[in-house]
Amino acid sequence: MSAMTRHSPDRFDGSDGSDGSVCGSGWRTTWVLLAFMLVNFADKTVLGLAATPIMDDLGLTREQFGTASAVFFALFSVSALAVSSLTRTVRTTVLLLAMALLWSAAQLPMLWTAAGFGTLVATRVLLGAAEGPALPVATHHLHGWFEQRERTLPTAVLLTGAAAGVAVAAPTLTLVIDHLGWRWAFGAVGLAGLAWAAYWALRGAEGPYACRAGEGGTAQDAVPYRRILLSGTWISAALGAFAAYWMLSANLTWMPDYLESVTGLSLHQAGLLVTGAALANGVVLVGHGLLAQRRPQPANGPGTGALMCLAAVAVGLFALTDTVWLKVLLMLGPMALANVIMTVAQTACARIAPASQRGVVLGALAFVYALAGALAPWVVGRVVDAADSVDAGYRTAFLFTSALLGLSGLLALRFLRPERDARRLATHWATRLATNQGRQPS
Structure with a gap:
């Protein structure tokens, strides 16, 4: 009997039958995939950290630079959905290796001294296509190592790759930029x-x-995808992740420039603050994962929605205050709470999907939130360029982010109910299975 058959109790209905003997290997895989996500987000961070010298060297406006950042997401969403659909037939080990090779190769042409704006745009498109499926495929692979009830903490650790990638990349790449x-x-x-x-x-x-x-x-045993993707849990998770990813993408691209241009910090100081904010994001994700792991069925909706609303208030205050120390406290504290939805969205959407459909459902989730990555850098750059001043433009952009977080937080409060929706979909799943087997459901 194959390992797949032996461990089939990891069912869509939530029942588990493993003795946990694979936990050690699962956690080793978690740390390796954490490194995978660390490199993934270092790839994204490099453009924001090098924003000023790139614009100066290549003679770009903020709108042009925002366009170069936004094209990263031109194929990001489509690739996330297309490659995630391959998880039904292709091993995730192969998919992850292919992605890592492609995104690494996409970075190297910029070493060529003649590479200009056109090369930057072309390589960012390729990089986005290679990195789009990274999180959904890595999450699907990771969930293959853990039972349903054990997935929240490793998923949170995986997502700290975003924070760790920024935390490691900010000081390291700042030194590289300064010296090389x-x-x-x-x-x-x-x-x-x-x-x-x-x-x-x-x-x-x-x-x-x-x-x-x-x-x-x-x-x-498949449940029709329309039933999963039209559930309150999936829709509210996708919209919440969209809002959080909007803030993440805008900050990765423009926060260093904002801290230098508006608050008057040096590149080194801005890099340190970006690093601190990334570490705060990691602490929030792991802390939430540890708390959720202690509960068999955490109440994701109300708690997550409340945290997003609190983050929305913090972003609004960040936009309106001129006090630098208060901006720092907001960045290192309540603004980081919005990132919890990224963990919750992954585990909630995985919870309502049969195992064989999990990769596609997570890919569809990535398709939606990645749209924020395509829009946010370009929109913020255009808003700042069109405003009467850089300060006023950034203030408008942050207030919009605040409203987006608040609205999606309210939707999560009302509709993010993975256990309820899993039961509803499981009823349909059991009925379909019973019908296919030629008997009535018990």
């Missing part, structure tokens, strides 16, 4: 990705809860 120039910042993250790919090629493996269509009898 902004082009070598691209080269450094490209080489780091190649190193991870080499390790994964040797050690990457799927877990006992991995499931693809046609294995373990799951092909006939």
Whole structure:
């Protein structure tokens, strides 16, 4: 009997039957995938950290630079959905390796001294296509190593790769930019990705809860995707993740410039503050994961919605105050609470999907929130350029982010109910299975 069949109790209805013997290997995989996400977000961070020297060297306006940042997401959403759909037939180990190789290769052309705005745009498009499926495929792979009730904390650890990537990249790449120039910042993250790919090629493996269509009898057990994607849980999770990713993408691109241009901080000081904010994001994610792990069925909706509303208030105050120390406290504290929805959205959407459909459902989630990544940098750049002053433009952009977080937080308060929606979908799943097996459901 195969490992897939032995561990089939990791069911859509939430029942689990494992003795936890694979936990050690699962956590080793978690740390490796954490490094995967660290490199992934270092790739994203490099453009924001090098914003000023890139604009000066290439003679770009903020709107042009925002466009270069936004094209990263031109194929990001489509790729996230398309590649995630392959998880039903292709091993996630292969998909993750291919992504790491592609995004690393996409960084290296910027080392060429003749590479200009056109090369920057082209490589960002390729990089976005390679990185779009990273989180949904990595999450799907990770969930193949853990039972349903054990997934919240490892998912939170995986998502700290975003915070860790920024925290490590900000000081490291700032030093590279200062001493070697902004082009070598691209080269450094490209080489780091190649190193991870080499390790994964040797050690990457799927877990006992991995499931693809046609294995373990799951092909006939599928729930129609429209039922999953139109559930209150999936819609509110997707919109909440969209709002959080809007703030993340805008901050990655424009926060260093804002801190230098508006608050008067130096590049070094801005880098330190960005690092501190990233560490705060990581503390929030892991802290939430630890608390959620202690509850078999955490009340994701009300708690997460309240945290997003609090973050919305913090972003609004950040936009309106001129006091630098208060801005710092808001960045390092309540603004970071919005990131909790990224963990909750992943686990909630995985909770309402059969194992064989989990990758596609997570890919659809990524498709939606990645749209924020495509829009936010360009919109913020255009708003700032069109405003009477840089200060006024950034204030308007932050207030819009505040409103977006607040609205999605209210929707999460009302509709994010993974346990309820999982029961409803499981009823349909059981009825469909019973019908396919030629008997009535008990």
